[in-house]
Amino acid sequence: MAPRQLHSIQVLRGLAALAVVIGHLWQIEVRFLGEELTSSVMLIGFAGVDMFFVLSGFVMVHVTRGMETDTRSNAHFLYKRVTRIYPPYWVFTILMIAAILIAPDTNTERLNAPAIVDSFLLLPQFDVPILPVGWTLVHEMYFYIVFTGLLFLPRRWLPFALLAWLLAVAVGTGYGLHRLTATFSIIFNPLTLEFLLGAALALWQPKLPQWAGGLAVAIGASALLAAAYAMGPLSVETFPALWTRFFVFGLPVFLIVLGMLSFETDKPAGLYAALVRLGDWSYSLYLGHLIFLAAGARLWVMIVPDIGWVDNLAMLSLGVAGCILAAGLSYHWIERPMLVATRRFGHRIFRS
Numbered sequence: 001m002a003p004r005q006l007h008s009i010q011v012l013r014g015l016a017a018l019a020v021v022i023g024h025l026w027q028i029e030v031r032f033l034g035e036e037l038t039s040s041v042m043l044i045g046f047a048g049v050d051m052f053f054v055l056s057g058f059v060m061v062h063v064t065r066g067m068e069t070d071t072r073s074n075a076h077f078l079y080k081r082v083t084r085i086y087p088p089y090w091v092f093t094i095l096m097i098a099a100i101l102i103a104p105d106t107n108t109e110r111l112n113a114p115a116i117v118d119s120f121l122l123l124p125q126f127d128v129p130i131l132p133v134g135w136t137l138v139h140e141m142y143f144y145i146v147f148t149g150l151l152f153l154p155r156r157w158l159p160f161a162l163l164a165w166l167l168a169v170a171v172g173t174g175y176g177l178h179r180l181t182a183t184f185s186i187i188f189n190p191l192t193l194e195f196l197l198g199a200a201l202a203l204w205q206p207k208l209p210q211w212a213g214g215l216a217v218a219i220g221a222s223a224l225l226a227a228a229y230a231m232g233p234l235s236v237e238t239f240p241a242l243w244t245r246f247f248v249f250g251l252p253v254f255l256i257v258l259g260m261l262s263f264e265t266d267k268p269a270g271l272y273a274a275l276v277r278l279g280d281w282s283y284s285l286y287l288g289h290l291i292f293l294a295a296g297a298r299l300w301v302m303i304v305p306d307i308g309w310v311d312n313l314a315m316l317s318l319g320v321a322g323c324i325l326a327a328g329l330s331y332h333w334i335e336r337p338m339l340v341a342t343r344r345f346g347h348r349i350f351r352s
Helices: 007-032 040-063 071-102 113-121 134-150 155-174 182-187 192-204 210-231 242-263 270-280 282-303 309-351
Strands: none
Touching: 007 040, 007 242, 007 270, 007 282, 007 309, 040 134, 040 192, 040 210, 040 242, 071 113, 071 134, 071 282, 071 309, 134 155, 134 182, 134 192, 155 182, 155 192, 192 242, 210 242, 270 282, 270 309, 282 309
16 A cells, blocks of 8 residues: 655645745846846745755655565666656756757857766766756755665665665765765765655654644744845855755755644645645746746846836746746646656556
């Protein structure tokens, strides 16, 4: 029997994707619009990436609870992870390539054969993939592959294997191994610890009362806001990385996930239900929002006169709403059909 879907996790997925969208709004405004209505403090929304990592670690342990650990089952598990990530990602990568070729002010030098191959396969690389958000998927794929290997161990060994993994990352980073090669930059990146935090949370499965869960969420959110204030003006170049990012974003996000689990419900309603639906659309929203926002901003400046902060506010508001709408359409017309097709194919292959 497959573990039931946790609506609280879907809510957090939706909020994480929306946070990343908000994080990119400031960059879109600076690049395409006039007056600056937003602030670089909005880059704190990139903590949504850290949220995704913690959630991925949690979900991998959750969905494998009670799963058979023979070779066929483990191969089927990895197949489902790979086919969940790649097909929609390829669609949006192709759209990004088309956008780069069409837009008059973009740099096409990045469209070389090695970069395209590395991007499509999500191979470790020092530069970001052609679809910029793909850098996080490189980490996701690495985690899925190693975690699949751990499934061959007896279940009771999993906590010790995760602890050994954590220590290996800590020691490797301490010795600077992450600087040697692109592959080592993934293997020995402290962001892996965010996956491991989520995995540990799924193993632990704490049962917090709602008041304690609410307190954990409040502490985590306050820590993120305090970090944004303390760091002052942010930029993509100076954004926290490695251990700084883990402590500043990873740990507060872990508290938020921990707390939200106490609000799990079998019958979501109202805003909660809407956020669950947004969670269903979160992968399409995450993959496509940069394309949607940039295309919308280009069109906006062509047809709407610059009247100061008012048109900025209108464009950014409509941009977020448009991203959500486009993500919903993408989920129903692209992502879900692909998922259904690959699941059916995998079922025939691995269950025959």
